[in-house]
Amino acid sequence: MQTLQTTSLRVRDNQLFILDQQALPQETRWLEANSVELLVGHIHALRVRGAPLIGLSASLLLALLAERGLNRDELLAALETLRASRPTAVNLMNNLDRMKLRLAEDNFVPALVSEALRLVEEDKRLCEQIAVAGSELVKPGSRLLTHCNTGGLATAGVGTALGVINLAHQQGKVENVWVDETRPLLQGGRLTAWELGELGVPYQLITDSMAASLMAKGLVDAVWVGADRIAANGDVANKIGTYSLAVLARFHNIPFYVAAPQTTLDPHCPNGDAIPIEQRAASEVTGVAGSFGAVQWAPQNAKVYNPAFDVTPAELISGWVLDSGVVSPNEVRAGVFEFGLNG
Numbered sequence: 001m002q003t004l005q006t007t008s009l010r011v012r013d014n015q016l017f018i019l020d021q022q023a024l025p026q027e028t029r030w031l032e033a034n035s036v037e038l039l040v041g042h043i044h045a046l047r048v049r050g051a052p053l054i055g056l057s058a059s060l061l062l063a064l065l066a067e068r069g070l071n072r073d074e075l076l077a078a079l080e081t082l083r084a085s086r087p088t089a090v091n092l093m094n095n096l097d098r099m100k101l102r103l104a105e106d107n108f109v110p111a112l113v114s115e116a117l118r119l120v121e122e123d124k125r126l127c128e129q130i131a132v133a134g135s136e137l138v139k140p141g142s143r144l145l146t147h148c149n150t151g152g153l154a155t156a157g158v159g160t161a162l163g164v165i166n167l168a169h170q171q172g173k174v175e176n177v178w179v180d181e182t183r184p185l186l187q188g189g190r191l192t193a194w195e196l197g198e199l200g201v202p203y204q205l206i207t208d209s210m211a212a213s214l215m216a217k218g219l220v221d222a223v224w225v226g227a228d229r230i231a232a233n234g235d236v237a238n239k240i241g242t243y244s245l246a247v248l249a250r251f252h253n254i255p256f257y258v259a260a261p262q263t264t265l266d267p268h269c270p271n272g273d274a275i276p277i278e279q280r281a282a283s284e285v286t287g288v289a290g291s292f293g294a295v296q297w298a299p300q301n302a303k304v305y306n307p308a309f310d311v312t313p314a315e316l317i318s319g320w321v322l323d324s325g326v327v328s329p330n331e332v333r334a335g336v337f338e339f340g341l342n343g
């Protein structure tokens, strides 16, 4: 396969590498991801994370395995293992469905390679289009609030919600970005803060519990988040804490926008209740760990509930900003997501 480089994926000499998102921002460390076991381990540990990126990394590995001579049955088994690596972000399933179609072709090796590369290029284009569509909604002098990490780290391109924010900043419309630290794994505090710093976008890091008082003081003009799955009725699964922001935004009369590529749509999923929500290890809540070290503050045997995502009902969303443009609540109520945008 040709050499490939995005913010957090690299293919060189037919080997796949990922930028370790658990080590950032303290360390910039590229790790091998050359087998299903290695990549699934990285995905479980969130060293590779973000809905679009998970799907792209799995597709690239599958193509590389095909080039190394795995037969169709072995590739199918690899595909199914990769598909089961995380349950909530549908981009993984959507990308692998497309790879599976190519696997059925007679000449499946070049077919898989070109499909994986196409998915990467497509993601870059979709991100650009989301940024253009979304930036039109950002008013001059905006103080925006964002959650989790939706930038170049999480995609092959400029990101989703963070791509919008960055373009709006380049257009001179962003006064400040409030970055939710995003407990428990701190994707905001570690990754979004780092990306905005690199991009030169002014930001202030806050703990998740500060959003309400900032809104009450009139310091937030809009909330921008990404998505891991958008159901047919417009309900959105995203990083845990997103739903609370949507409720707060509605109470304070602040627009709440979801930015995502079409690979995040799941027309087969009728509503948010049907979205599988990943449950994660207790240790993520009883303490914190990263390249900075590990600490536990809760009692050794503390009981923990740790869902990685929550569902924001469609009625709380002001606009779904997709690569095809902004979808309004009225369009969603009329069923625009029910057959997929291209259906």
Ligand code: MRU
Binding pocket: 046, 049, 050, 051, 052, 089, 147, 148, 149, 150, 151, 154, 155, 159, 160, 161, 187, 225, 226, 227, 228, 238, 239, 240, 308
């Ligand atoms: O658990 P993560 O870090 O993979 O969760 C990521 C999110 O929830 C993002 O908001 C979402 O994937 C959108 S990424 C462009």
